[in-house]
Amino acid sequence: MRRLPGQSLRLGLGHDSLSLVRVGRVFGRGATVLAEARLDDARDPQALAEALRTLLADRKLAGWPLSVVLADELVRMWQVAPPPGAAQPADLEAAAVLRYQALFGALPAGWKIAADWQATRPFLAAALPMALLDVLEQTAREARCHLVEIVPQFVAAMNAWRRLHRPGAWFGLMHGQVLTLAAYDGRTLAALRTTVVPPGADRDWLESHVAREALRVGVGRPERVQVCGPAPRNWASHEGRLKFGCTLLDDEGAGGQSAAVRLACTGSPA
Numbered sequence: 001m002r003r004l005p006g007q008s009l010r011l012g013l014g015h016d017s018l019s020l021v022r023v024g025r026v027f028g029r030g031a032t033v034l035a036e037a038r039l040d041d042a043r044d045p046q047a048l049a050e051a052l053r054t055l056l057a058d059r060k061l062a063g064w065p066l067s068v069v070l071a072d073e074l075v076r077m078w079q080v081a082p083p084p085g086a087a088q089p090a091d092l093e094a095a096a097v098l099r100y101q102a103l104f105g106a107l108p109a110g111w112k113i114a115a116d117w118q119a120t121r122p123f124l125a126a127a128l129p130m131a132l133l134d135v136l137e138q139t140a141r142e143a144r145c146h147l148v149e150i151v152p153q154f155v156a157a158m159n160a161w162r163r164l165h166r167p168g169a170w171f172g173l174m175h176g177q178v179l180t181l182a183a184y185d186g187r188t189l190a191a192l193r194t195t196v197v198p199p200g201a202d203r204d205w206l207e208s209h210v211a212r213e214a215l216r217v218g219v220g221r222p223e224r225v226q227v228c229g230p231a232p233r234n235w236a237s238h239e240g241r242l243k244f245g246c247t248l249l250d251d252e253g254a255g256g257q258s259a260a261v262r263l264a265c266t267g268s269p270a
Contacts, residue, residue, distance in 0.1 A: 001060045009034075009064050009145065012264025013136075014071040015042050018055050019260035023268045031265050034059065036258060042074055045131045052139040062144035068136055068151070069266050072173075072180060072194070075152045076111070076127040078103050079192055086119045096125045122189045124182070126152050154180050156267030157228050161249055170210070170222045174229035176259055181210075185219040193217070206235050207243050230262070
């Protein structure tokens, strides 16, 4: 497959689906879906390897840069408060491991931890299964792609919208029926909260949910919530809704795309 300047590949990996998308605006075109597939369970390394090889087979991808976006249910994410006086990377890594153990009940054996390491303020950390990473790296080598990054969807979304994130606003990602919120106390990341959104959830539900999460986290209710992904349109602010503002960052253009394609396109430059 011929690669034009600025083009790259993005692979979306959900727990039961895969998608391969070409991104980069060329002649007015944005994202192009190249392939989609179902799989039994992304946590099964053998099944995942077979599905990936089938998806990439005969596509002549040698030399293409490839980014992988993982569904958040395949990873573990949490907020880490750096220890007082942290001066070395090992101090931050130890804090992340201790917090992981407290949240998930075990040491992160078989998981690789990555984070936005910060010594002066709380930061977001994520653990990715080593078995899954090994399959992705091996498959990319076989296809002779340049594996640029492997990133959870929530992190990809935060990075994509970072410049538009208002100080103090909570940031949210809607994927499927799951809403993930990064709660902030001023400019400080206070917690990461995930919930299943019930069918028909309206603005009243969102206001109640945000109020409950603020109480649980121990921070004030935000003045604004910024949500990306296919969120209900009636969550957006309108006259008479004054508890907090809600901005829907995505337009409605992705409404016809499958969840796997939206996953692959999260944070895409296209």
